[in-house]
Amino acid sequence: MSFLRVDGLEKKYDDSFVFSHIHFSLEKGEFVTLLGPSGCGKSTLLRCIAGLTQVDDGQLFIDGVNVTDTPARQRGIAMVFQSYALFPNMTVRENIAFGLKMQKVPPSEQSKRVNEAVELVELGGKEQRYPSELSGGQCQRVALARSLVVRPRILLLDEPLSALDARIRKNLREQLRSIQKELGLTTLFVTHDQEEALTLSDRILLMNNGKIIQNGTAEEIYTEPADAFVVRFIGNYNLLSAEQAHQVLGIQSQKQVAIRPESIYVREEGRQYPEHVRHPVRGEVVDYLLLGNVIRYRIKVSNVELLVDLLNRSSERLFPAGANLELLFNTHEIREVDEENSAIG
Protein backbone atom coordinates (compact mmCIF):
# COMPACT_ATOMS: atom_id res chain seq x y z
CA MET A 1 0.00 0.00 0.00
CA SER A 2 1.26 3.49 -0.84
CA PHE A 3 2.40 5.64 2.06
CA LEU A 4 1.06 8.87 0.58
CA ARG A 5 -1.83 8.72 -1.85
CA VAL A 6 -3.17 11.76 -3.64
CA ASP A 7 -6.55 10.97 -5.14
CA GLY A 8 -8.13 13.46 -7.55
CA LEU A 9 -7.01 16.65 -5.81
CA GLU A 10 -8.39 19.83 -7.26
CA LYS A 11 -7.86 23.48 -6.39
CA LYS A 12 -9.24 26.61 -7.98
CA TYR A 13 -9.16 30.33 -7.23
CA ASP A 14 -12.34 32.04 -8.35
CA ASP A 15 -13.17 30.17 -11.54
CA SER A 16 -9.70 29.25 -12.67
CA PHE A 17 -8.10 25.92 -11.79
CA VAL A 18 -4.66 25.90 -10.17
CA PHE A 19 -4.58 22.13 -10.64
CA SER A 20 -7.12 19.41 -11.24
CA HIS A 21 -7.45 15.62 -11.22
CA ILE A 22 -4.12 15.08 -9.52
CA HIS A 23 -3.47 11.41 -8.81
CA PHE A 24 -0.18 9.97 -7.60
CA SER A 25 1.30 8.05 -4.73
CA LEU A 26 4.57 7.81 -2.84
CA GLU A 27 6.06 4.68 -1.34
CA LYS A 28 7.63 4.80 2.10
CA GLY A 29 11.19 6.16 1.93
CA GLU A 30 10.81 7.32 -1.66
CA PHE A 31 12.22 10.65 -2.92
CA VAL A 32 9.81 12.06 -5.47
CA THR A 33 10.16 15.38 -7.25
CA LEU A 34 7.34 17.58 -8.49
CA LEU A 35 8.97 19.27 -11.45
CA GLY A 36 7.49 21.99 -13.58
CA PRO A 37 7.79 25.58 -14.77
CA SER A 38 6.91 28.50 -12.47
CA GLY A 39 3.16 28.94 -12.06
CA CYS A 40 2.24 25.35 -13.00
CA GLY A 41 0.64 24.74 -9.59
CA LYS A 42 3.31 22.57 -7.96
CA SER A 43 3.84 24.75 -4.85
CA THR A 44 0.08 25.10 -4.30
CA LEU A 45 -0.22 21.32 -4.59
CA LEU A 46 2.53 20.94 -1.97
CA ARG A 47 0.73 23.39 0.35
CA CYS A 48 -2.49 21.41 -0.07
CA ILE A 49 -0.69 18.20 0.86
CA ALA A 50 0.77 19.98 3.92
CA GLY A 51 -2.69 21.19 4.90
CA LEU A 52 -1.76 24.87 4.61
CA THR A 53 -4.22 25.42 1.76
CA GLN A 54 -7.69 23.88 1.50
CA VAL A 55 -8.41 21.68 -1.51
CA ASP A 56 -11.69 22.02 -3.41
CA ASP A 57 -12.02 18.37 -4.29
CA GLY A 58 -10.25 15.04 -3.96
CA GLN A 59 -8.75 13.13 -1.07
CA LEU A 60 -5.39 12.68 0.55
CA PHE A 61 -4.30 9.55 2.40
CA ILE A 62 -1.25 9.10 4.62
CA ASP A 63 -0.50 5.51 5.61
CA GLY A 64 -4.03 4.56 4.60
CA VAL A 65 -5.74 7.25 6.72
CA ASN A 66 -7.78 9.98 5.04
CA VAL A 67 -6.21 13.29 6.19
CA THR A 68 -7.97 15.58 3.71
CA ASP A 69 -9.66 17.53 6.51
CA THR A 70 -6.97 17.08 9.18
CA PRO A 71 -5.34 20.38 10.34
CA ALA A 72 -1.76 20.94 9.16
CA ARG A 73 -0.24 20.54 12.60
CA GLN A 74 -1.78 17.10 13.07
CA ARG A 75 -0.68 15.57 9.77
CA GLY A 76 2.87 14.69 10.82
CA ILE A 77 4.23 16.57 7.82
CA ALA A 78 7.27 18.85 7.94
CA MET A 79 8.14 21.38 5.30
CA VAL A 80 11.23 23.30 4.26
CA PHE A 81 10.52 26.60 2.54
CA GLN A 82 12.44 28.44 -0.16
CA SER A 83 12.58 31.48 2.14
CA TYR A 84 13.86 29.27 5.05
CA ALA A 85 11.03 30.68 7.26
CA LEU A 86 13.31 30.66 10.30
CA PHE A 87 12.16 32.59 13.36
CA PRO A 88 14.49 35.64 13.55
CA ASN A 89 14.00 36.12 17.31
CA MET A 90 15.29 32.62 18.10
CA THR A 91 18.78 31.15 18.00
CA VAL A 92 19.63 28.15 15.83
CA ARG A 93 19.07 25.89 18.83
CA GLU A 94 15.72 27.49 19.73
CA ASN A 95 14.57 27.30 16.12
CA ILE A 96 15.36 23.60 15.93
CA ALA A 97 13.78 22.90 19.32
CA PHE A 98 10.57 24.80 18.51
CA GLY A 99 8.66 21.81 17.12
CA LEU A 100 9.74 19.61 20.04
CA LYS A 101 8.49 22.25 22.50
CA MET A 102 5.15 22.32 20.72
CA GLN A 103 5.01 18.52 20.99
CA LYS A 104 5.80 18.88 24.74
CA VAL A 105 8.83 16.57 24.47
CA PRO A 106 10.67 16.45 27.85
CA PRO A 107 13.62 18.93 28.02
CA SER A 108 16.32 16.23 28.30
CA GLU A 109 14.95 14.43 25.22
CA GLN A 110 14.64 17.81 23.42
CA SER A 111 18.28 18.58 24.10
CA LYS A 112 19.42 15.15 22.86
CA ARG A 113 17.41 15.33 19.66
CA VAL A 114 18.47 18.91 18.91
CA ASN A 115 22.13 17.89 19.32
CA GLU A 116 21.62 14.99 16.91
CA ALA A 117 19.93 17.26 14.38
CA VAL A 118 22.69 19.89 14.66
CA GLU A 119 25.27 17.18 14.05
CA LEU A 120 23.31 15.73 11.12
CA VAL A 121 23.28 19.05 9.26
CA GLU A 122 26.85 19.88 10.33
CA LEU A 123 26.06 23.07 12.23
CA GLY A 124 28.04 22.29 15.37
CA GLY A 125 29.30 25.45 17.12
CA LYS A 126 26.61 27.66 15.61
CA GLU A 127 23.77 26.73 17.96
CA GLN A 128 23.71 30.10 19.73
CA ARG A 129 23.72 32.19 16.58
CA TYR A 130 20.67 33.99 15.24
CA PRO A 131 19.46 33.46 11.65
CA SER A 132 20.70 36.95 10.70
CA GLU A 133 24.24 35.79 11.57
CA LEU A 134 24.15 32.81 9.19
CA SER A 135 24.68 32.40 5.44
CA GLY A 136 21.84 31.26 3.17
CA GLY A 137 23.14 27.69 3.06
CA GLN A 138 23.44 27.55 6.85
CA CYS A 139 19.92 28.97 7.26
CA GLN A 140 18.53 26.28 4.98
CA ARG A 141 20.36 23.60 6.98
CA VAL A 142 18.78 24.99 10.18
CA ALA A 143 15.38 24.83 8.46
CA LEU A 144 16.10 21.24 7.44
CA ALA A 145 17.19 20.31 10.98
CA ARG A 146 14.06 21.98 12.40
CA SER A 147 11.94 19.84 10.09
CA LEU A 148 13.82 16.60 10.70
CA VAL A 149 14.00 16.86 14.49
CA VAL A 150 10.23 16.36 14.85
CA ARG A 151 10.58 13.05 12.98
CA PRO A 152 7.93 13.77 10.37
CA ARG A 153 6.13 11.04 8.47
CA ILE A 154 6.58 12.99 5.26
CA LEU A 155 9.05 15.75 4.40
CA LEU A 156 8.01 18.39 1.90
CA LEU A 157 10.66 20.58 0.29
CA ASP A 158 9.42 23.69 -1.52
CA GLU A 159 12.27 24.81 -3.79
CA PRO A 160 14.65 24.76 -0.81
CA LEU A 161 17.76 25.33 -2.91
CA SER A 162 16.52 28.05 -5.26
CA ALA A 163 17.74 30.99 -3.19
CA LEU A 164 21.29 29.63 -2.87
CA ASP A 165 24.29 30.14 -5.10
CA ALA A 166 25.37 27.34 -7.45
CA ARG A 167 28.22 25.84 -5.36
CA ILE A 168 26.26 25.79 -2.08
CA ARG A 169 23.23 24.46 -3.91
CA LYS A 170 25.21 21.52 -5.24
CA ASN A 171 26.71 20.69 -1.83
CA LEU A 172 23.40 21.01 -0.01
CA ARG A 173 21.67 18.94 -2.69
CA GLU A 174 24.04 16.06 -2.06
CA GLN A 175 23.73 16.48 1.70
CA LEU A 176 19.95 16.53 1.46
CA ARG A 177 19.83 13.31 -0.54
CA SER A 178 22.26 11.54 1.76
CA ILE A 179 20.28 12.56 4.89
CA GLN A 180 17.03 11.47 3.23
CA LYS A 181 18.50 8.07 2.40
CA GLU A 182 20.05 7.70 5.86
CA LEU A 183 16.72 8.41 7.59
CA GLY A 184 14.61 6.62 4.96
CA LEU A 185 12.35 9.65 4.87
CA THR A 186 9.40 9.82 2.45
CA THR A 187 10.11 13.07 0.64
CA LEU A 188 8.28 15.20 -1.87
CA PHE A 189 10.52 17.83 -3.43
CA VAL A 190 9.33 20.75 -5.54
CA THR A 191 11.61 22.38 -8.08
CA HIS A 192 11.61 24.03 -11.47
CA ASP A 193 15.23 22.96 -12.03
CA GLN A 194 15.31 19.87 -14.22
CA GLU A 195 18.96 19.11 -13.40
CA GLU A 196 18.13 19.07 -9.68
CA ALA A 197 15.17 16.78 -10.32
CA LEU A 198 17.12 14.38 -12.52
CA THR A 199 20.01 14.09 -10.04
CA LEU A 200 18.04 13.74 -6.81
CA SER A 201 14.89 11.82 -7.49
CA ASP A 202 13.78 8.22 -7.35
CA ARG A 203 10.81 9.36 -9.38
CA ILE A 204 9.71 12.58 -11.08
CA LEU A 205 6.20 13.95 -11.51
CA LEU A 206 6.31 16.45 -14.32
CA MET A 207 3.64 19.15 -14.06
CA ASN A 208 2.35 21.69 -16.53
CA ASN A 209 -0.76 23.89 -16.40
CA GLY A 210 -2.05 22.22 -13.24
CA LYS A 211 -1.76 18.68 -14.55
CA ILE A 212 0.74 15.89 -14.17
CA ILE A 213 2.06 15.28 -17.65
CA GLN A 214 4.45 12.43 -16.91
CA ASN A 215 5.25 10.21 -13.93
CA GLY A 216 8.44 8.20 -14.15
CA THR A 217 12.06 7.72 -13.18
CA ALA A 218 14.65 10.29 -14.23
CA GLU A 219 15.79 7.91 -16.99
CA GLU A 220 12.23 7.45 -18.30
CA ILE A 221 11.48 11.16 -18.26
CA TYR A 222 14.74 11.94 -20.03
CA THR A 223 14.63 9.25 -22.69
CA GLU A 224 10.87 8.74 -23.16
CA PRO A 225 9.31 12.22 -23.04
CA ALA A 226 5.52 12.03 -23.00
CA ASP A 227 4.88 15.04 -25.20
CA ALA A 228 6.38 18.13 -26.80
CA PHE A 229 6.21 20.04 -23.48
CA VAL A 230 8.42 17.46 -21.74
CA VAL A 231 10.78 17.55 -24.70
CA ARG A 232 11.09 21.32 -24.41
CA PHE A 233 11.31 21.34 -20.63
CA ILE A 234 13.83 18.54 -20.16
CA GLY A 235 17.25 18.79 -21.74
CA ASN A 236 18.04 20.38 -25.07
CA TYR A 237 16.16 18.13 -27.42
CA ASN A 238 16.02 18.85 -31.14
CA LEU A 239 12.30 19.09 -31.82
CA LEU A 240 11.45 18.77 -35.51
CA SER A 241 8.11 19.29 -37.17
CA ALA A 242 6.83 16.39 -39.31
CA GLU A 243 8.00 18.22 -42.42
CA GLN A 244 11.49 18.92 -41.00
CA ALA A 245 11.77 15.29 -39.87
CA HIS A 246 11.04 14.17 -43.41
CA GLN A 247 13.57 16.67 -44.77
CA VAL A 248 16.40 15.69 -42.39
CA LEU A 249 15.74 12.06 -41.51
CA GLY A 250 13.52 10.92 -44.32
CA ILE A 251 10.86 9.85 -41.75
CA GLN A 252 7.17 9.98 -42.66
CA SER A 253 5.35 11.04 -39.50
CA GLN A 254 2.14 12.84 -38.54
CA LYS A 255 3.69 13.97 -35.26
CA GLN A 256 6.66 16.03 -34.18
CA VAL A 257 9.97 14.21 -33.87
CA ALA A 258 12.41 14.65 -30.98
CA ILE A 259 16.04 13.63 -30.88
CA ARG A 260 18.61 14.36 -28.20
CA PRO A 261 21.84 16.18 -29.14
CA GLU A 262 23.96 13.28 -27.87
CA SER A 263 22.11 10.83 -30.15
CA ILE A 264 23.51 12.50 -33.24
CA TYR A 265 26.99 11.42 -34.33
CA VAL A 266 29.61 13.03 -36.55
CA ARG A 267 30.89 10.31 -38.85
CA GLU A 268 34.55 9.48 -38.26
CA GLU A 269 36.59 7.90 -41.03
CA GLY A 270 37.31 4.21 -40.47
CA ARG A 271 34.90 3.82 -37.54
CA GLN A 272 32.23 1.09 -37.66
CA TYR A 273 28.74 2.13 -36.53
CA PRO A 274 25.96 -0.21 -35.35
CA GLU A 275 23.01 -0.98 -37.61
CA HIS A 276 20.66 1.47 -35.83
CA VAL A 277 22.97 4.46 -36.37
CA ARG A 278 22.04 5.63 -39.84
CA HIS A 279 20.30 8.34 -41.93
CA PRO A 280 23.55 10.00 -43.07
CA VAL A 281 23.13 13.70 -43.94
CA ARG A 282 25.59 16.50 -44.50
CA GLY A 283 25.51 19.70 -42.48
CA GLU A 284 27.50 22.85 -41.89
CA VAL A 285 28.71 24.02 -38.47
CA VAL A 286 27.10 27.37 -37.56
CA ASP A 287 28.89 27.80 -34.22
CA TYR A 288 29.67 25.91 -31.04
CA LEU A 289 29.62 26.27 -27.27
CA LEU A 290 32.20 24.76 -24.93
CA LEU A 291 30.27 23.29 -22.00
CA GLY A 292 33.28 21.79 -20.20
CA ASN A 293 33.36 18.09 -21.00
CA VAL A 294 30.88 18.55 -23.86
CA ILE A 295 30.99 20.70 -27.00
CA ARG A 296 27.56 21.74 -28.24
CA TYR A 297 27.49 22.41 -32.01
CA ARG A 298 24.78 24.17 -33.94
CA ILE A 299 24.73 22.45 -37.32
CA LYS A 300 22.58 23.47 -40.27
CA VAL A 301 21.07 20.62 -42.27
CA SER A 302 18.76 21.59 -45.16
CA ASN A 303 17.76 24.86 -43.43
CA VAL A 304 17.10 23.05 -40.14
CA GLU A 305 19.41 23.83 -37.23
CA LEU A 306 20.32 20.87 -35.05
CA LEU A 307 22.10 20.77 -31.70
CA VAL A 308 24.78 18.11 -31.61
CA ASP A 309 26.73 17.25 -28.43
CA LEU A 310 30.18 15.74 -28.78
CA LEU A 311 32.55 14.75 -26.00
CA ASN A 312 35.32 17.28 -25.59
CA ARG A 313 38.23 14.84 -26.02
CA SER A 314 40.84 17.19 -27.46
CA SER A 315 41.24 20.32 -29.52
CA GLU A 316 41.81 18.16 -32.64
CA ARG A 317 38.09 17.37 -32.63
CA LEU A 318 36.99 21.00 -32.57
CA PHE A 319 35.12 21.72 -35.82
CA PRO A 320 35.22 25.39 -36.77
CA ALA A 321 32.22 27.37 -38.03
CA GLY A 322 31.65 26.58 -41.72
CA ALA A 323 33.06 23.01 -41.47
CA ASN A 324 31.11 20.49 -43.52
CA LEU A 325 30.32 17.30 -41.60
CA GLU A 326 28.46 14.07 -42.13
CA LEU A 327 25.91 13.32 -39.42
CA LEU A 328 24.41 9.98 -38.36
CA PHE A 329 21.36 9.46 -36.13
CA ASN A 330 20.74 6.83 -33.48
CA THR A 331 17.35 5.59 -34.65
CA HIS A 332 16.62 4.00 -31.23
CA GLU A 333 16.61 7.48 -29.74
CA ILE A 334 14.29 9.14 -32.26
CA ARG A 335 10.91 9.83 -30.63
CA GLU A 336 7.60 10.82 -32.14
CA VAL A 337 5.79 13.09 -29.68
CA ASP A 338 2.31 14.62 -29.34
CA GLU A 339 1.66 18.32 -28.91
CA GLU A 340 1.34 19.68 -25.33
CA ASN A 341 -2.05 18.29 -24.50
CA SER A 342 -1.58 14.89 -22.92
CA ALA A 343 -2.22 14.37 -19.25
CA ILE A 344 -2.25 11.33 -17.04
CA GLY A 345 -4.16 11.03 -13.84
Added chain:
Amino acid sequence: MQRPNSLGHLSVIIIFMMVMILPLLGTLLYSISTSWSSGLLPDGITLKWYTSLFADHRFLQAMMNSVLVCLGALLLTLVLVVPTAFIVFYYFPFLKPFMNFIILLPFAVPPVVSSVGLLQIYSNDVVTLTGTPWILLGAYFTVALPFSYRAIANNMANLNLQDMLDAAHLLGASTFRAFFTIVLPNLKTGLMVSLFLSFSLLIGEFVFANILVGTRFETVQVYLFNMKTRSGHFSSAVVVSYFLIIVLMTILAGQWGKKQ
Protein backbone atom coordinates in the same frame (compact mmCIF):
# COMPACT_ATOMS: atom_id res chain seq x y z
CA MET B 1 32.41 59.11 -3.24
CA GLN B 2 33.27 62.78 -3.52
CA ARG B 3 35.72 64.04 -0.91
CA PRO B 4 33.85 66.07 1.73
CA ASN B 5 34.40 69.79 1.68
CA SER B 6 35.10 69.91 5.40
CA LEU B 7 34.50 73.63 6.04
CA GLY B 8 31.34 73.90 3.97
CA HIS B 9 29.83 70.64 5.28
CA LEU B 10 30.81 71.40 8.87
CA SER B 11 29.18 74.82 8.75
CA VAL B 12 25.87 73.24 7.61
CA ILE B 13 26.03 70.85 10.57
CA ILE B 14 26.91 73.71 12.96
CA ILE B 15 24.03 75.88 11.72
CA PHE B 16 21.64 72.95 12.08
CA MET B 17 22.85 72.21 15.63
CA MET B 18 22.55 75.90 16.55
CA VAL B 19 18.98 76.09 15.26
CA MET B 20 18.13 73.00 17.30
CA ILE B 21 20.05 73.72 20.50
CA LEU B 22 20.12 77.54 20.88
CA PRO B 23 16.42 77.94 21.77
CA LEU B 24 16.78 75.20 24.38
CA LEU B 25 19.93 76.77 25.83
CA GLY B 26 18.20 80.17 25.87
CA THR B 27 15.19 78.70 27.68
CA LEU B 28 17.48 76.90 30.15
CA LEU B 29 19.43 80.09 30.82
CA TYR B 30 16.24 82.09 31.23
CA SER B 31 14.87 79.50 33.66
CA ILE B 32 17.90 79.89 35.96
CA SER B 33 18.21 83.65 35.81
CA THR B 34 16.95 85.99 38.54
CA SER B 35 15.97 88.54 35.93
CA TRP B 36 17.08 89.18 32.34
CA SER B 37 15.82 92.39 30.85
CA SER B 38 18.44 95.04 30.26
CA GLY B 39 21.77 93.33 29.42
CA LEU B 40 23.15 90.74 27.04
CA LEU B 41 23.48 88.29 29.96
CA PRO B 42 21.16 87.56 32.90
CA ASP B 43 21.46 89.73 36.03
CA GLY B 44 22.02 86.70 38.26
CA ILE B 45 21.67 82.92 38.53
CA THR B 46 19.07 81.21 40.72
CA LEU B 47 17.24 77.90 41.12
CA LYS B 48 14.24 79.52 42.80
CA TRP B 49 11.93 78.95 39.77
CA TYR B 50 12.66 75.24 39.89
CA THR B 51 12.22 75.12 43.66
CA SER B 52 8.85 76.78 43.43
CA LEU B 53 7.87 74.61 40.44
CA PHE B 54 8.67 71.32 42.13
CA ALA B 55 7.01 72.53 45.32
CA ASP B 56 3.81 73.11 43.32
CA HIS B 57 1.66 70.04 43.80
CA ARG B 58 -0.42 71.11 40.78
CA PHE B 59 2.60 70.79 38.45
CA LEU B 60 3.50 67.33 39.71
CA GLN B 61 -0.13 66.25 39.37
CA ALA B 62 -0.28 67.70 35.82
CA MET B 63 2.90 65.83 34.85
CA MET B 64 1.52 62.64 36.35
CA ASN B 65 -1.80 63.17 34.50
CA SER B 66 0.02 63.70 31.21
CA VAL B 67 2.12 60.55 31.61
CA LEU B 68 -0.86 58.47 32.71
CA VAL B 69 -3.16 59.53 29.92
CA CYS B 70 -0.39 59.09 27.33
CA LEU B 71 0.51 55.61 28.56
CA GLY B 72 -3.18 54.68 28.71
CA ALA B 73 -3.71 55.85 25.14
CA LEU B 74 -0.57 53.99 24.00
CA LEU B 75 -1.73 50.81 25.68
CA LEU B 76 -5.11 51.14 24.00
CA THR B 77 -3.38 51.77 20.65
CA LEU B 78 -1.11 48.74 20.96
CA VAL B 79 -3.86 46.42 22.14
CA LEU B 80 -5.99 47.39 19.14
CA VAL B 81 -3.42 48.13 16.44
CA VAL B 82 -1.06 45.13 16.75
CA PRO B 83 -3.75 42.44 16.40
CA THR B 84 -5.48 44.48 13.68
CA ALA B 85 -2.26 44.85 11.69
CA PHE B 86 -1.57 41.11 12.12
CA ILE B 87 -5.04 40.12 10.96
CA VAL B 88 -4.86 42.46 7.97
CA PHE B 89 -1.38 41.29 6.93
CA TYR B 90 -1.95 37.58 7.51
CA TYR B 91 -5.60 36.93 6.75
CA PHE B 92 -6.83 39.87 4.66
CA PRO B 93 -3.87 41.43 2.82
CA PHE B 94 -6.29 42.92 0.29
CA LEU B 95 -7.44 45.28 3.09
CA LYS B 96 -4.00 46.94 3.32
CA PRO B 97 -4.88 49.87 0.99
CA PHE B 98 -8.11 50.42 2.94
CA MET B 99 -6.18 50.49 6.24
CA ASN B 100 -3.65 52.91 4.78
CA PHE B 101 -6.56 55.21 3.95
CA ILE B 102 -8.31 54.81 7.33
CA ILE B 103 -5.19 55.67 9.32
CA LEU B 104 -4.77 58.91 7.41
CA LEU B 105 -8.23 60.16 8.42
CA PRO B 106 -7.06 61.73 11.71
CA PHE B 107 -4.83 64.02 9.64
CA ALA B 108 -7.80 65.12 7.55
CA VAL B 109 -9.68 66.66 10.49
CA PRO B 110 -7.84 69.38 12.47
CA PRO B 111 -7.82 68.78 16.26
CA VAL B 112 -9.84 71.98 16.89
CA VAL B 113 -12.61 70.78 14.59
CA SER B 114 -12.74 67.25 16.00
CA SER B 115 -12.60 68.64 19.58
CA VAL B 116 -15.73 70.70 18.92
CA GLY B 117 -17.43 67.64 17.43
CA LEU B 118 -16.45 65.47 20.39
CA LEU B 119 -17.70 68.14 22.79
CA GLN B 120 -21.10 68.08 21.08
CA ILE B 121 -21.35 64.29 21.15
CA TYR B 122 -20.01 63.52 24.62
CA SER B 123 -21.53 66.37 26.64
CA ASN B 124 -25.13 65.18 26.56
CA ASP B 125 -27.21 63.68 29.36
CA VAL B 126 -26.72 60.09 28.20
CA VAL B 127 -22.95 60.02 27.73
CA THR B 128 -20.90 62.62 29.54
CA LEU B 129 -17.23 62.10 28.96
CA THR B 130 -15.98 65.65 28.54
CA GLY B 131 -13.92 66.82 31.48
CA THR B 132 -12.79 63.23 32.19
CA PRO B 133 -9.53 61.56 31.16
CA TRP B 134 -11.54 58.87 29.28
CA ILE B 135 -12.36 61.20 26.41
CA LEU B 136 -8.67 62.07 26.14
CA LEU B 137 -7.81 58.37 25.89
CA GLY B 138 -10.11 58.06 22.89
CA ALA B 139 -8.95 61.30 21.26
CA TYR B 140 -5.29 60.43 21.81
CA PHE B 141 -5.87 57.00 20.29
CA THR B 142 -6.81 58.69 17.02
CA VAL B 143 -3.74 60.96 17.24
CA ALA B 144 -1.37 58.02 17.84
CA LEU B 145 -3.06 55.66 15.36
CA PRO B 146 -1.32 56.74 12.12
CA PHE B 147 2.16 56.66 13.67
CA SER B 148 1.60 53.37 15.51
CA TYR B 149 0.00 51.57 12.59
CA ARG B 150 2.63 52.77 10.11
CA ALA B 151 5.57 51.72 12.31
CA ILE B 152 4.06 48.32 13.08
CA ALA B 153 2.88 47.74 9.51
CA ASN B 154 6.35 48.56 8.11
CA ASN B 155 7.91 46.10 10.55
CA MET B 156 5.33 43.45 9.68
CA ALA B 157 5.85 43.93 5.95
CA ASN B 158 9.54 43.12 6.47
CA LEU B 159 8.71 39.83 8.15
CA ASN B 160 8.01 36.80 6.02
CA LEU B 161 4.75 36.41 7.92
CA GLN B 162 3.05 33.80 5.72
CA ASP B 163 5.98 31.36 5.64
CA MET B 164 6.85 31.87 9.33
CA LEU B 165 3.29 31.18 10.41
CA ASP B 166 3.04 28.20 8.05
CA ALA B 167 6.27 26.79 9.48
CA ALA B 168 5.00 27.32 13.04
CA HIS B 169 1.68 25.63 12.23
CA LEU B 170 3.41 22.61 10.70
CA LEU B 171 5.64 22.37 13.77
CA GLY B 172 2.54 22.14 15.94
CA ALA B 173 1.87 25.72 17.08
CA SER B 174 -1.58 27.28 17.03
CA THR B 175 -1.97 30.72 15.40
CA PHE B 176 -2.45 32.24 18.88
CA ARG B 177 0.78 30.67 20.16
CA ALA B 178 2.68 31.60 17.00
CA PHE B 179 1.50 35.21 17.36
CA PHE B 180 2.87 35.52 20.88
CA THR B 181 6.08 33.48 20.46
CA ILE B 182 7.10 34.47 16.95
CA VAL B 183 5.25 37.49 15.56
CA LEU B 184 5.21 39.74 18.62
CA PRO B 185 8.94 39.38 19.53
CA ASN B 186 9.83 40.20 15.92
CA LEU B 187 7.78 43.39 16.05
CA LYS B 188 9.96 44.85 18.80
CA THR B 189 11.54 47.49 16.56
CA GLY B 190 8.18 48.60 15.18
CA LEU B 191 6.66 48.67 18.65
CA MET B 192 9.50 50.77 20.09
CA VAL B 193 9.36 53.24 17.18
CA SER B 194 5.60 53.42 17.54
CA LEU B 195 5.80 53.98 21.29
CA PHE B 196 8.50 56.67 21.12
CA LEU B 197 6.84 58.57 18.29
CA SER B 198 3.38 58.44 19.79
CA PHE B 199 4.51 59.22 23.34
CA SER B 200 6.50 62.28 22.37
CA LEU B 201 3.58 63.47 20.25
CA LEU B 202 0.90 62.87 22.88
CA ILE B 203 2.77 64.30 25.86
CA GLY B 204 3.01 67.62 24.02
CA GLU B 205 -0.63 67.63 22.89
CA PHE B 206 -2.54 70.76 23.91
CA VAL B 207 -5.67 71.32 21.79
CA PHE B 208 -7.64 68.20 22.79
CA ALA B 209 -6.50 68.45 26.41
CA ASN B 210 -7.49 72.10 26.74
CA ILE B 211 -10.84 71.95 24.91
CA LEU B 212 -12.11 68.56 26.06
CA VAL B 213 -10.84 68.45 29.64
CA GLY B 214 -9.25 71.79 30.62
CA THR B 215 -8.40 72.14 34.29
CA ARG B 216 -10.64 69.26 35.36
CA PHE B 217 -7.84 66.84 34.46
CA GLU B 218 -4.95 69.22 33.93
CA THR B 219 -2.11 67.96 31.75
CA VAL B 220 1.32 69.55 31.71
CA GLN B 221 0.61 71.52 28.52
CA VAL B 222 -2.61 72.94 29.95
CA TYR B 223 -0.74 73.75 33.19
CA LEU B 224 1.93 75.58 31.18
CA PHE B 225 -0.78 77.52 29.34
CA ASN B 226 -2.51 78.43 32.60
CA MET B 227 0.80 79.59 34.15
CA LYS B 228 1.77 81.84 31.23
CA THR B 229 0.90 85.02 33.10
CA ARG B 230 2.83 84.10 36.27
CA SER B 231 6.43 84.62 35.10
CA GLY B 232 8.46 83.94 31.98
CA HIS B 233 11.22 82.44 34.14
CA PHE B 234 8.75 80.07 35.77
CA SER B 235 7.32 79.03 32.36
CA SER B 236 10.86 78.39 31.13
CA ALA B 237 11.48 76.18 34.15
CA VAL B 238 8.29 74.22 33.28
CA VAL B 239 9.46 73.77 29.66
CA VAL B 240 12.98 72.66 30.66
CA SER B 241 11.64 70.25 33.32
CA TYR B 242 9.12 68.85 30.84
CA PHE B 243 11.89 68.40 28.26
CA LEU B 244 14.24 66.69 30.74
CA ILE B 245 11.51 64.34 31.97
CA ILE B 246 10.73 63.30 28.38
CA VAL B 247 14.44 62.72 27.64
CA LEU B 248 14.81 60.70 30.84
CA MET B 249 11.77 58.57 30.05
CA THR B 250 13.01 58.00 26.49
CA ILE B 251 16.41 56.87 27.76
CA LEU B 252 14.81 54.55 30.31
CA ALA B 253 12.47 53.09 27.69
CA GLY B 254 15.44 52.63 25.33
CA GLN B 255 17.42 50.81 28.00
CA TRP B 256 14.44 48.62 28.79
CA GLY B 257 14.00 47.87 25.10
CA LYS B 258 17.66 46.84 24.79
CA LYS B 259 17.39 44.52 27.80
CA GLN B 260 14.31 42.89 26.28
